[in-house]
Amino acid sequence: MTTELLQVKNLKQYFPIKGGLLGRKINDVKAVDDISFSIKAGETLSIVGESGCGKSTTGRAILRLDEPTAGEIHFQGDDLLSLNKKEMRKKRKDLQIIFQDPYASINPRQTVRQVLNEAMEIQNVLPKEQRYDRMIELLETVGLGPDKLDRFPHEFSGGQRQRIGIARALAVDPKLIICDESVSALDVSIQAQVLNLLKKLQREFDLTYLFISHDLGVVRHISDRVVVMYLGKIVEIGDKKSLFDNPKHPYTKTLLSAIPVPDPKRKKDQIILKGDVPSPIDPPTGCRFHTRCPFATERCVTEVPELRNTTGMKNGHESACHYIEEIESGEMKPKY
Amino acid sequence: MAETVTSPNKEVKPPNPQIENLKIVWKKLKKNKIAMAGGFLILFFILASWIGPLLTTMDPSQPNIPDRLQGPSAEYWFGTDHQGRDIFTRIVHGMSITLYIGFVSVALGCVAGVFLGLISGYYGGRTDTVIMRIMDVLLAFPGILLALAIVSVLGGSLNNVIIAVGIFSIPVFARIVRGSALAVRKLEYIDAVRALGASDTRIIFKHVLPNIMSPIIVQATLRIATAVLTASGLSFLGLGAQPPTPEWGAMLSAGRNYMWEHPHIALFPGLAIVAVVLAFNLFGDGLRDALDPKMK
Numbered sequence: 001m002t003t004e005l006l007q008v009k010n011l012k013q014y015f016p017i018k019g020g021l022l023g024r025k026i027n028d029v030k031a032v033d034d035i036s037f038s039i040k041a042g043e044t045l046s047i048v049g050e051s052g053c054g055k056s057t058t059g060r061a062i063l064r065l066d067e068p069t070a071g072e073i074h075f076q077g078d079d080l081l082s083l084n085k086k087e088m089r090k091k092r093k094d095l096q097i098i099f100q101d102p103y104a105s106i107n108p109r110q111t112v113r114q115v116l117n118e119a120m121e122i123q124n125v126l127p128k129e130q131r132y133d134r135m136i137e138l139l140e141t142v143g144l145g146p147d148k149l150d151r152f153p154h155e156f157s158g159g160q161r162q163r164i165g166i167a168r169a170l171a172v173d174p175k176l177i178i179c180d181e182s183v184s185a186l187d188v189s190i191q192a193q194v195l196n197l198l199k200k201l202q203r204e205f206d207l208t209y210l211f212i213s214h215d216l217g218v219v220r221h222i223s224d225r226v227v228v229m230y231l232g233k234i235v236e237i238g239d240k241k242s243l244f245d246n247p248k249h250p251y252t253k254t255l256l257s258a259i260p261v262p263d264p265k266r267k268k269d270q271i272i273l274k275g276d277v278p279s280p281i282d283p284p285t286g287c288r289f290h291t292r293c294p295f296a297t298e299r300c301v302t303e304v305p306e307l308r309n310t311t312g313m314k315n316g317h318e319s320a321c322h323y324i325e326e327i328e329s330g331e332m333k334p335k336y
Numbered sequence: 337m338a339e340t341v342t343s344p345n346k347e348v349k350p351p352n353p354q355i356e357n358l359k360i361v362w363k364k365l366k367k368n369k370i371a372m373a374g375g376f377l378i379l380f381f382i383l384a385s386w387i388g389p390l391l392t393t394m395d396p397s398q399p400n401i402p403d404r405l406q407g408p409s410a411e412y413w414f415g416t417d418h419q420g421r422d423i424f425t426r427i428v429h430g431m432s433i434t435l436y437i438g439f440v441s442v443a444l445g446c447v448a449g450v451f452l453g454l455i456s457g458y459y460g461g462r463t464d465t466v467i468m469r470i471m472d473v474l475l476a477f478p479g480i481l482l483a484l485a486i487v488s489v490l491g492g493s494l495n496n497v498i499i500a501v502g503i504f505s506i507p508v509f510a511r512i513v514r515g516s517a518l519a520v521r522k523l524e525y526i527d528a529v530r531a532l533g534a535s536d537t538r539i540i541f542k543h544v545l546p547n548i549m550s551p552i553i554v555q556a557t558l559r560i561a562t563a564v565l566t567a568s569g570l571s572f573l574g575l576g577a578q579p580p581t582p583e584w585g586a587m588l589s590a591g592r593n594y595m596w597e598h599p600h601i602a603l604f605p606g607l608a609i610v611a612v613v614l615a616f617n618l619f620g621d622g623l624r625d626a627l628d629p630k631m632k
Contacts, residue, residue, distance in 0.1 A: 065527050092533035105524040109546050118542075122532050165528070172532065 005041040005208050006062070006176055010034050011071035013054070013061045017281065030280050031057040033232040034071075039176070044202065044209040046219040048255070049229035052277060055212045058229075059178045062210070063095055064088060075176070093123045096169035100181035102161035106153040112139070112164055113149045119171035138167040141204075142197060159190035166197065170205070178210045183218060195222055216259050220244060225316075228252045231288045232280055234307060238317030246312070248319035250293050250327065274336065287322070294334035295327055364626040371622020377615035385432035394422040396429040397580035405598050414604040417587070418594060419580075423601065426582035427608050433583050434612060437498055437567040438560040444502030445563075446556050449509025454540050456510065457517025468514065471507035479504050483566050484575065492575040494583070500570070501563045512555055516548035550627040557620035561613040568609050584609050 014028035032054040039045045047055040061068040064080060073080040075095065083091060099105035106115060116135045120126055126134055136146045142163040153161055162182065169177055179198065183191040195218065201207055213219050219226060219240075226243045228236040228251065236249040247253045254271040273292045278284050284291050290300040299322055307318040310325055326332040365371055400420035408415045414423035456467040474482065486500035520526065521544060529539055570576040571585030579586060584605040591601030 060527075063531050065530060089533040089535065092531060095531070097528070097531045099524045099528060101524055105528050107525045107529075107543055107547070118529070118534075119532050122529075122534050122538070168528065168532070 445505025
C-alpha cells in the first residue's frame with residue numbers, strides 16, 4: 001500500500017451571493033459541500049461530473065486559488081489551509097496545475113523562455129546559469145524543439161500551448177499536478193497525444209495526478225481511481241475497473257450509460273434523467289440526487305446518504321446511496 | 337537569465353507581439369489624418385518649447401512701457417501687452433511651462449491613479465470599496481472646483497497647481513485601471529503564476545499592468561489636454577503662475593482688462609491654449625481608436 005500524498009477532509013467551498021442595498025450576504029452557492037477523499041502517491045485520481053458539480057472548484061480549493069470555506073487539506077503531513085501566505089507560496093512548488101484553456105493560461109506578452117524562467121525564478125529551483133539547459137530539457141520532455149524557446153504563445157497551436165503549460169508546471173519539480181480539464185479544449189487526436197505525454201511524465205517523474213474532467217472516455221484512459229461528483233457532493237468513489245464495470249449509484253449508472261459506444265447495432269440502453277441539475281444555492285435536502293433519481297423514496301428526501309461499502313464492492317469502492325443492495329437485487333424498480 | 341547564453345536559432349528572429357502590435361497601431365493611426373495632425377502639432381509644440389526661446393530676441397518679462405498695447409505688426413507679431421512686452425515671445429516662452437504642467441501633473445495623477453486602481457482591482461473586497469469610494473468623492477467635484485480648493489489650501493504657485501491638477505486626475509486613472517485589472521486578474525494565466533507561488537507584487541506589476549497599458553496611454557494623452565486647460569484656468573484666476581511668468585492663463589487674465597480696446601492681448605494666449613488642448617484631444621482620440629482591437 002502506497003502512502004497518501006494528499007488528504008482532503010470535509011472540504012467546503014461556499015461562494016457568497018451579495019445583494020440588496022448594502023451588499024449584504026444573502027445566500028451561498030454551495031459549490032463544494034463537505035467532501036473527503038485522498039490521493040495516493042503516484043496514482044491518478046479523476047474527478048468526473050457534469051458542469052457545475054464542483055469538480056474544478058475542488059481543484060482550485062486544493063491549490064488555494066480560492067480560499068476554501070472550511071475543511072482540511074493535508075499534503076505530506078501539512079495542512080495547506082493552515083499555512084500562512086508565505087509558507088503556502090513555498091509549498092506551491094510541490095503542487096501545480098494545468099489549465100483547460102491553453103489560449104488563456106499563458107501570458108500573451110511572455111516568450112516561452114520568460115514563462116519557464118519565471119517559474120524557476122519564483123521557486124528558486126536552479127541557479128541562473130543552469131536554467132537555460134533545464135529549459136531546453138523541459139521543452140524536449142514535452143516534445144517541443146529548442147527553437148521554440150524564444151517564441152510567443154500566439155505562434156503556437158493549442159496542443160503546443162498545452163505542452164508549454166505542462167512544461168511550466170514541470171519546471172518546479174512538482175509532486176502533484178492538478179489537471180483541470182486539461183485536454184477538454186483540444187482536438188481528439190491532440191488529446192490522445194497530450195494524455196500519453198502526461199502518462200509518460202508520470203512514469204518518468206513519479207508524478208501524482210488529480211485529473212478533473214467531464215469526459216468519461218478520457219477518464220477511463222488515464223485514471224487509477226475515480227471520484228464521481230454531483231452538485232458539490234461525492235456520490236461514488238472507487239478504482240477505475242470496479243467503478244466502470246460495476247457502478248452502484250444511480251447517478252454513476254446514468255453517467256456511464258451516456259458514454260457513446262462505437263457500434264451502431266448495439267441496443268441503446270441509455271438512461272435519460274428527467275429535469276435539470278438543481279441550483280447549488282439551495283440544494284435538495286437529503287440525497288441531492290433525489291429530485292432526478294428514478295429510485296428516490298421518502299427516505300432519500302430526508303436522510304443524507306453516507307459513502308459506504310457493501311458486499312461485492314472491491315478495492316475501497318464506496319457509494320453514497322441508501323439503496324445499493326435493493327437496486328442491485330432488482331427489489332426496487334426505476335419509476336421511469 | 338545569463339547574458340552569455342545565446343538563444344538558439346539567432347538568425348530567425350521571432351516577431352515580438354509588442355512590436356507587432358505597435359506596428360498595427362501605427363498603421364491604423366497613420367490612416368487617421370486628424371489624429372496625425374494632432375500628433376504633429378504636439379511634436380511641433382514640444383520642439384518649439386525647446387528651440388523657440390533660443391530664437392526669440394526679446395525678453396519675455398522685461399517691461400517696455402513706450403511700446404505698450406501695440407497691435408500686431410512686423411516687429412511685434414502678436415502685438416504687445418499692457419507692459420509693452422512682446423506677446424509672441426511670451427507665448428513661445430510659456431509653451432514649455434504649459435507642457436511642463438500638462439506632462440508632470442498627468443504623470444503624478446497617472447502613477448498614483450494606476451497604483452490605486454491596480455490595488456483596488458486586484459485585491460477587490462473591502463480595499464476596493466474604500467479606495468473607490470474615496471475616488472467617487474474626488475470625482476463628485478467638478479474638476480476645476482476641486483483643483484481650486486486644493487490650490488487655495490496649498491497656496492497659489494505653479495507647483496501647487498501641478499499637484500492640484502495631478503490629484504484631480506487620480507480618480508480618472510484609478511477607475512479605468514480598476515476595471516481593466518478586474519478583467520485581467522480573472523484570466524487563467526494569472527492563476528497559473530499564482531499557483532507557481534508568485535507574490536502579489538510580481539503578479540500585479542509583471543502580469544496585470546503590462547496587459548492594461550493601452551487604456552492608460554490613451555487616458556494620459558487625453559488627460560494632458562484637460563490638465564493644460566485646468567492649469568490655465570487656475571492661473572487665470574490668479575492662483576497659479578505669478579507675474580511676470582509668461583503663463584498663458586495668467587496672460588489671458590491680464591489681457592482681460594483691455595479686451596475691448598486691444599483684443600489681441602487676450603486673443604493670442606487664448607488661441608495658444610486652444611491649439612494645445614485641441615492637439616492632445618485629437619491625438620488622444622485617434623490613439624484610442626487605433627489601440628482598440630475592435631476598430632478596423
